[in-house]
Every structure is written in C-alpha cells, then in structure tokens.
Amino acid sequence: MNKTILILKHEFLHMVKTKSFIIMTLALPVLVLIAMAILSFIQGIEKPLVPSDVISIGYIDEVGGFSGYTEQPGEPTVTLMGYNTPEEATSALLAGEISQYFIIPSDYVATGEIIRYTLERELEPPGKIQWALKSFLLSNLLEGQTSPEVIERTKAPMGLVSIRLDETGQVATDQGGFGALMVPLVVGFLLIISIFSSSGSLLQGLGEEKENRVMEILLSSVSARQLITGKVLGLGAAGLVQVVIWLLSAVFLVRWISTTIGGFISTIQIPDNFLVLGIVYFVLVYLFFAVLMASIGAIGANARDSQQLSMLLILPAWIPLWGLFFFLNNPDHVVSRIFTMIPVTAPLMVFVRLGTSGIPTWELVLSISVLIAGIIGGLVLAAKVFRTFVLMYGKRPRLGEIIRCLREA
Amino acid sequence: MPAVELNNICKSYNDNLVVNNVSFTVAQGEIFGLIGPNGAGKTTTIRMMMDITKPDSGGISILGESLNEATKNRVGYLPEERGLYRKVRVLETLVYLASLKGLGVRAARSRAEELLKRVDMLPHKEKKVEELSRGMGQIIQFLVTLIHDPQLLVLDEPFAGLDPVNTKLLKEMILELRNQGKAIILSTHMMNEVEALCDRILMINKGCTVLYGELAEIKSRYRNNSVFLEFGGVLGDIGGVVGKKEHGDYVELFLDKETPPQKILRQLASRGVSVNRFEVSTPSLNEIFLQVVEKGR
Numbered sequence: 001m002n003k004t005i006l007i008l009k010h011e012f013l014h015m016v017k018t019k020s021f022i023i024m025t026l027a028l029p030v031l032v033l034i035a036m037a038i039l040s041f042i043q044g045i046e047k048p049l050v051p052s053d054v055i056s057i058g059y060i061d062e063v064g065g066f067s068g069y070t071e072q073p074g075e076p077t078v079t080l081m082g083y084n085t086p087e088e089a090t091s092a093l094l095a096g097e098i099s100q101y102f103i104i105p106s107d108y109v110a111t112g113e114i115i116r117y118t119l120e121r122e123l124e125p126p127g128k129i130q131w132a133l134k135s136f137l138l139s140n141l142l143e144g145q146t147s148p149e150v151i152e153r154t155k156a157p158m159g160l161v162s163i164r165l166d167e168t169g170q171v172a173t174d175q176g177g178f179g180a181l182m183v184p185l186v187v188g189f190l191l192i193i194s195i196f197s198s199s200g201s202l203l204q205g206l207g208e209e210k211e212n213r214v215m216e217i218l219l220s221s222v223s224a225r226q227l228i229t230g231k232v233l234g235l236g237a238a239g240l241v242q243v244v245i246w247l248l249s250a251v252f253l254v255r256w257i258s259t260t261i262g263g264f265i266s267t268i269q270i271p272d273n274f275l276v277l278g279i280v281y282f283v284l285v286y287l288f289f290a291v292l293m294a295s296i297g298a299i300g301a302n303a304r305d306s307q308q309l310s311m312l313l314i315l316p317a318w319i320p321l322w323g324l325f326f327f328l329n330n331p332d333h334v335v336s337r338i339f340t341m342i343p344v345t346a347p348l349m350v351f352v353r354l355g356t357s358g359i360p361t362w363e364l365v366l367s368i369s370v371l372i373a374g375i376i377g378g379l380v381l382a383a384k385v386f387r388t389f390v391l392m393y394g395k396r397p398r399l400g401e402i403i404r405c406l407r408e409a
Numbered sequence: 410m411p412a413v414e415l416n417n418i419c420k421s422y423n424d425n426l427v428v429n430n431v432s433f434t435v436a437q438g439e440i441f442g443l444i445g446p447n448g449a450g451k452t453t454t455i456r457m458m459m460d461i462t463k464p465d466s467g468g469i470s471i472l473g474e475s476l477n478e479a480t481k482n483r484v485g486y487l488p489e490e491r492g493l494y495r496k497v498r499v500l501e502t503l504v505y506l507a508s509l510k511g512l513g514v515r516a517a518r519s520r521a522e523e524l525l526k527r528v529d530m531l532p533h534k535e536k537k538v539e540e541l542s543r544g545m546g547q548i549i550q551f552l553v554t555l556i557h558d559p560q561l562l563v564l565d566e567p568f569a570g571l572d573p574v575n576t577k578l579l580k581e582m583i584l585e586l587r588n589q590g591k592a593i594i595l596s597t598h599m600m601n602e603v604e605a606l607c608d609r610i611l612m613i614n615k616g617c618t619v620l621y622g623e624l625a626e627i628k629s630r631y632r633n634n635s636v637f638l639e640f641g642g643v644l645g646d647i648g649g650v651v652g653k654k655e656h657g658d659y660v661e662l663f664l665d666k667e668t669p670p671q672k673i674l675r676q677l678a679s680r681g682v683s684v685n686r687f688e689v690s691t692p693s694l695n696e697i698f699l700q701v702v703e704k705g706r
Contacts, residue, residue: 003478003509006508006509007509010505208494209494211492212492212493212494212495213488213490213492214492214493214494216456216461216486216488216490217486217488217506217550217553218509219459219461220459220460220461220481220484220486220488221481221482221506221509221510222478222481222509223460223478401423
C-alpha cells in the first residue's frame with residue numbers, strides 16, 4: 001500500500017478512536033436535542049394561567065381622575081387597587097394584600113414621575129409590571145378623549161412585518177432575519193472549532209513525534225512530503241467526518257424541531273448552498289491551517305512551544321467574532337469583504353455574511369481562489385521549513401534562520 | 410557491490426562545515442564502525458545516508474542505488490535520538506512502523522511476534538510503550554530496525570543506556586545479522602564494543618576522516634613496539650631493548666625500531682629465562698581514539 005495512504009489511515013483511525021473526538025462529534029447534536037427538549041418543556045409548563053397569577057398593585061392618586069381601567073389584561077392579569085394614604089397602602093403591602101404600590105404625585109402630568117414601593121429586592125421593576133403601569137396610566141389619561149380602540153393602539157402602535165422581495169418582485173423564499181442568521185453563525189463557529197481541533201491534532205502529533213524522537217524513524221522510512229501529506233489528509237478526513245455529521249444533524253434537527261416545537265425555531269432557515277459551502281470551506285481552510293501548522297510543528301522546540309506559536313494563527317481567525325455586531329450590521333462593508341478574502345478569517349466571515357445579506361458569487365469565487373493559492377504557497381514553504389527544522393531538537397530556530405530557509409525555498 | 414558507498418560528501422550548516430569530504434564503503438556481511446568524538450559529524454553523515462538530510466555535494470549509494478522508497482524498505486535505522494509512541498501498544502507500534510517499511514500487516518504481525526519471542530518480550534506485546542522500562546523500550550526500538558529484514562542496518566549508539574544483559578543480547582543479535590550477510594554500520598562511543606564487533610572502522614573528527622581501514626591494520630599501525638613480559642630468573646641486558654617499565658608482576662620492554670618481538674623471545678630462551686607470559690602490546694582502540702582526537706586539537 002502507498003505509504004502516504006498508510007499514514008493517512010493510521011492518523012485517521014487514531015483520531016476517530018480518541019474519546020475526545022467521539023464525545024465532541026456525537027455530544028453536540030445530542031446537546032442541541034436536549035436543549036430543544038428543555039425549551040419545549042418550558043414552553044409547555046408556561047402556558048396555563050392559574051388564578052394565583054393575578055397580580056394586585058396598589059396606587060394613591062394625588063392628581064385625581066385615575067380611577068377607571070383598573071383591570072389590565074395580559075399574562076398575568078394585573079388588578080389595581082386605589083388607596084387614600086401611603087399609610088393605608090403600606091399596611092396592605094405588609095399584610096400581603098398587594099405586591100407593591102405606587103404614588104401618582106400631584107405634579108405627575110408636568111414631571112411624569114411615579115414613585116413605586118415594594119418589598120422585593122430587584123435590579124429594576126419587572127417588564128410586565130412596567131407595561132401594566134404604563135397601560136393603566138395611558139388608559140386613564142386618554143379616557144374620554146378618544147375611542148377605546150385608539151387607546152389600545154396607542155399602547156402598541158406598530159407590529160412591523162418586513163417582507164423581502166426577490167429580483168422578479170416576488171416574495172423571496174429566504175426572508176433573512178435572525179432565523180436565517182442562526183444556523184450559518186453556529187455552523188461557522190463549529191467549523192472553526194473543528195478546523196482548529198484537526199489542525200491542532202496535527203500540531204500536537206508532530207510536536208510529540210519530535211519530542212518522542214519518533215520523527216527520525218519515520219523520516220528514514222518515508223519522505224517528509226509523504227509524512228506531511230498523510231498526516232494532513234488523515235486528520236483532515238477525521239475532521240471532515242465530524243463536520244459532515246454536524247452539518248447533517250443541523251439540517252435534520254432544524255427541520256424536525258421547527259415542525260414539532262414551532263415558535264422562533266420555526267423561523268430558522270437553512271441557506272441553499274449551506275452544505276456545499278460548509279464542506280468546501282472546511283476542506284480548504286483546514287488544508288491552509290494544516291500546512292502552516294506543519295511548519296509550526298517543525299519549528300517549535302516541543303509540543304508546548306508549538307502550541308504557543310500556533311496562537312499567532314488561531315487568534316486572528318476569531319476577528320469576525322470580536323467584531324460580530326459591526327459585521328452583522330454591515331455585512332457588505334469593505335472591511336467585511338476584506339475579511340471574507342483573508343484565508344484565516346474567511347470561514348467565520350463567510351458564514352456571518354451568508355446569514356445576513358448573503359455573498360455575491362464572484363466574492364465567493366475570489367475567496368476560494370485566494371484560499372487555494374494560500375494552500376499551494378504554504379505547502380511549498382512548509383515542506384522546506386519542515387525538512388530543515390524538524391530534527392532540530394530542544395531549541396527553536398531564530399527568525400533569521402527561518403527567513404533564510406524560506407528565501408532559499 | 411558494496412552495501413554503502415559514500416564519495417566525498419560535504420555538508421555545512423550556517424557556513425559551518427560539519428562533514429568535509431568524507432568517503433567510505435561498507436561491504437555486505439560486514440560490521441563497520443563509525444566512530445568519532447561528540448560533534449564530529451557522525452550523525453549528520455548517517456542522516457545523509459538515510460536521506461533525512463541532503464548533502465551539499467558528493468555521492469551516496471545505498472545497496473547499489475541512490476536512496477529511494479524501494480531501497481529505504483531494505484534499510485533499518487536505529488537513530489541516536491530515539492523514542493516510540495508512548496501511548497501506543499508494543500505490537501501495534503511494531504506493525505505500523507514495519508508497514509511503513511513495506512511489510513504487509515499480517516506479515517508484520519507474525520514477524521513482530523517472532524522477534525518479541527526471540528527477546529523474551531512476547532508477554533509484553535499488548536502493553537503500552539510507556540509501561541516498559543527504558544531498556545525494554547530500546548530493545549523494542551532495535552526490533553523496529555530489523556523487523557522488515559533489511560539488507561543494511563545503521564545503528565547509532567545502540568548500546569547507550571542498556572544494562573549488561575541487554576547489551577549482550579543486542580551484541581548476539583548483531584553478530585547473527587552479520588552472519589546472515591547483512592551489512593551493519595555501528596556508530597558508538599563504546600570503543601570496547603567496536604573492537605569486539607567491527608571488521609573495519611572510519612573515525613571522523615571535526616567532519617574529516619582521520620582513520621579508515623581494517624581494525625587490525627589500524628591497531629598495528631598505532632603499535633608502540635613494546636612487549637609485556639612475565640618471567641622467572643634474571644633478565645639482565647637484552648639487545649634491542651631501549652627501555653623498561655615495571656607493572657607489578659610483569660614488565661613492559663620497549664624495543665628499538667629494528668628489533669622484532671621474536672628476537673627478544675629468542676634471546677630470553679637462550680639465556681634460560683623462564684617466560685610465563687610474552688605478549689606483543691597493542692594499543693586499545695580507546696587509546697588510539699584518544700591519541701587521534703588529542704592530536705587534532
């Protein structure tokens with residue numbers, strides 16, 4: 001059997017048999033399932049409204065005229081009970097008849113200030129209480145001045161429905177929004193994790209072989225090119241298996257959950273080219289990182305040293321995550337486009353843009369071309385660096401030595 | 410056809426010439442000693458032979474051709490800097506590394522078990538390498554070197570760190586391999602082992618060849634023309650002896666250049682001196698090594 005294939009097979013089997021790989025590959029879809037089951041369960045237990053969910057709130061009206069509309073519908077129902085003095089309201093609060101009370105001061109119309117009293121220690125008044133008070137005040141302020149329907153509309157003036165049309169003027173199948181962002185963003189994130197996991201294994205393997213001194217035995221049996229190729233492809237194949245399992249389970253889970261649970265989850269969309277792009281970017285970015293990691297593995301004095309050096313590659317890959325809010329709001333900005341073209345940042349950036357505005361085909365082609373060029377260039381340099389430095393034990397070559405080696409290459 | 414032929418190979422790192430015009434041949438069925446002080450260029454020379462490092466100039470022929478994938482499968486290499494996959498089991502390690510030398514998995518497994526049995530380590534085959542003692546690990550590494558039945562074995566410091574029992578075992582196996590017609594290159598600092606095993610040697614110092622040839626011929630070249638004598642009776646003056654050194658129960662007689670040892674023996678016999686031991690002194694390889702290295706400083 002071809003020696004490259006032997007190394008590929010050995011690395012692949014060695015990787016897929018490790019506990020961490022099995023747990024990581026299978027646990028992720030299972031965790032998503034469990035999370036969704038919990039969400040479904042919580043939704044189920046939230047639905048029924050029992051009488052004890054009626055909240056009683058006291059108030060003292062120093063302005064006068066805030067006496068109508070004391071029942072505020074919603075979940076839970078809020079009942080407002082008027083008191084004449086703060087002392088009466090405090091007694092009711094301490095007796096547990098009301099959960100809180102507020103004072104509408106005589107200058108309320110001029111200042112808008114409302115004073116609230118409660119026994120609870122809280123960061124800020126709960127949203128449902130604020131909504132109930134606002135509804136109560138609006139209802140009473142506008143009473144008699146307009147129709148009840150207008151009063152209700154004033155409380156919630158807009159339910160914005162945004163519809164995206166395609167180039168032909170028809171309603172587009174991909175409506176965008178958070179539902180469309182969800183899957184690409186999560187998958188882009190997982191893609192990076194898998195790429196780092198696979199290329200990190202390559203780095204660690206090389207570091208250990210160098211540290212264990214197995215490297216010299218291997219190089220007396222196979223060429224440096226066969227060794228790197230076998231390792232890169234073997235670990236890459238294991239990573240690809242992981243990514244394909246994740247991608248397929250993402251498609252399956254999203255479809256299944258959206259039909260069984262509904263709600264926000266039912267708005268989650270999967271882009272058409274999602275599977276193909278996921279696999280293409282995994283393979284290319286992995287190869288790009290792998291050839292560079294092979295060089296780092298050769299340069300590092302030992303496995304730990306190599307891991308530290310690899311941070312120079314790993315940290316820039318997270319740039320799209322650091323500036324996520326900017327990129328989400330400006331997916332077509334020139335900075336976003338540049339990061340789509342840089343091999344290190346491309347995988348995350350592509351999926352962020354895929355989930356927001358989409359990416360023109362020419363940009364995808366350019367991004368993939370840059371990646372391929374990076375892989376070829378990296379391979380030439382990596383082979384030279386690997387051969388020169390891999391048997392240098394115990395010390396890291398100086399920068400000058402590496403530059404000289406690259407120049408000669 | 411020699412098993413190894415090196416012609417004027419040179420290698421430098423950062424303008425530092427570490428191997429300078431080294432040439433030698435190794436025949437089939439020969440144990441060849443590659444010796445020299447630390448940093449002399451032995452390991453670099455071996456790595457060039459193994460195609461791990463490329464020479465700057467010069468030619469290398471292994472088993473009649475330049476080292477390629479096919480010839481790599483016929484060479485076994487035990488590097489000085491050695492180790493194995495610590496977390497992998499002994500048998501799996503042997504089978505994987507043998508398969509990289511072109512052996513099929515089934516054949517590799519059978520050969521591995523045969524060799525493990527030979528060194529009484531078959532019960533350890535399912536152990537992880539990290540569970541073995543250092544000496545056992547080295548024996549496994551030696552088995553890796555010969556599992557694919559190579560025609561040429563290159564052993565860099567094979568006895569380093571071994572106890573006397575394992576050293577003896579390894580020496581026996583090396584001699585067996587030589588008797589099977591394998592060519593063996595032995596690079597070591599242990600001069601007594603070189604003397605016991607090698608037919609010819611190459612000594613390099615500071616990258617240059619300083620000694621090359623038959624071990625016996627080199628030793629005779631460095632003989633200081635003296636004899637060890639253990640005797641009874643009165644010695645008196647002996648013609649051709651220019652000096653005498655007492656060593657307790659025997660003396661060392663230094664002869665002039667023209668006097669062969671046989672002439673001294675004849676004189677002793679004619680005088681009726683009772684000779685209990687008469688030995689032509691030969692310098693040990695260690696002494697020659699020290700002498701050559703000191704001279705090179």
